[in-house]
Amino acid sequence: MNEQKPNDQYVIELQNISRQFGTQQVLRDISFGVRKGETLVVIGESGCGKSVTMKLIMNLLQPSEGDVLWNGRSISDRNTRELHRDRLRIGYLFQGAALFDSLSVYENVAFGLKQNTKLKKAEIDQIVVERLREVGLSESISQKKPAQLSGGMKKRVGLARALAMTPEVMLYDEPTTGLDPVMTDVINELILQTRASRPVTSIVVTHDMSTVKKVADRIIMLYPLARLKPGEEQIVFEGTSEEAFESSSPRVHQFVYGEAGDRIQEMAEAS
């Protein structure tokens, strides 16, 4: 677990966030914050709004209501230039890695540096090689296209690309989805390694409990709105991974132990 003592200042904070797509509400009045150096894991069933939360944090989506704060200052108070500059302080590992198909591995990792810095080619080359090595990839793959890589390699290239800009905050959107158990553990180790090697604050969205156990300092659990009664809080749990596994809440227990319960019957009735 994280040995850095977290300070009380939130690096990222969500205040009363709601998000609606057309008539479908995905997030309702959720609030939480992440302290500097902390690793917060957001868990919850598919469709509960975990990835939407990440995109709201990154300002790739805007909330219908509420406010997202970076370092104590609202995103909406920033002008375009400030938004652009501050967004580069956040690294994002996308669910499917989101590597640019038309670019090589080298070009993918160097993309942010070429777009936003005036570094010379030799300096960019050095950073790319270092980041690829950091995620356990050799220089030899740098000329390959994303289509020639396995799922695990894509995720690692995506991580190298996010780390190339030396972010202060890392967002991991389901980093281990679709990977075998060994590669899942590799990615978990890389998340820990990233945190150990630099003072980075991390938010990990996952429904993989092995990731939760391994990397979480703190957990929050979101629950799908469709399954909540009006007025109920969407964040149904907040605490450590140990507390989650010992929770007496049936919703938390069902999720962390992966129990179907009466879900099949409920789904049949709903349809």
Add this chain to the structure above:
Amino acid sequence: MSSVPTTYPKDTMIHGLGRGVINTICLMGDLFLFGWEMVGWMITRLPPRSNLWACMYHIGIQSIPVILITGGFIGMVLAVQSYDQFKLMHMENQIGAVISISLVEELGPVLAAIMLAGRVGTSMSAELGTMRVTEQIDALRALGADPIHYLVVPRFLSCCLLIPLLTVIADAIGILGGWFFSTQVLGVDSFYYWHYSKNFVFAYDVLGGIFKSFFFGAAISLISCHRGFHCGAGAEGVGKAATEAFVYSFIVIMFLDFLLGVSIVNFYHFMQSVYPGVIR
């Protein structure tokens, strides 16, 4: 809580019609804002040269075979269709004039644009749509690049510059195709084919066709990129975006062709009345 209503009244035909009108106006407004943002980027910062060359290669060079085939066959079809009528009037030697004028004024620009809306437009919307559903467009934003600047501007510039050039190629190949069929199959004298082509086609006709194709190129790129950026989820969403890109481009090409055709003719008459003989 949000103010968006969660229940709607039961649909009638009037509701459907109203919704259709509102959606169309919203779409046009959104397209205008999309284009406005793109123009803003075009004025302030041009895209990376490598990106622009890649788009030009895809849109220009790789479209040449399709344009050659389209242009060649249009010319030959025109020869086949016109020959009998001209022969009835003993004017078959003047067939070159009708082929050339039809091609440079109308069929060359329009059919080349439709062909390119199919080849280039659908490809652009499918590519950008796939980038959207695989979160590559979000990744661009996350890495500090503006997707409109990085993806749309080079495609727009390439289409505006190269579709007129491809139209010129289509016109030229069409006239050659018409000449080949007229002289080699229908027995028209080559001298008369070129003689009447030269005497009936003026620079204004050729430039009018190229002028139209510039707008067709702008419309194809803008509509296709817009549809790609607003693509729905999954393979179905990408397919729908590609289809919409072609259908919307086709409708806009037809509308622009009419509008620009009327403007070009009226401008010609206006100039002839003010400065007779200046425009030829």
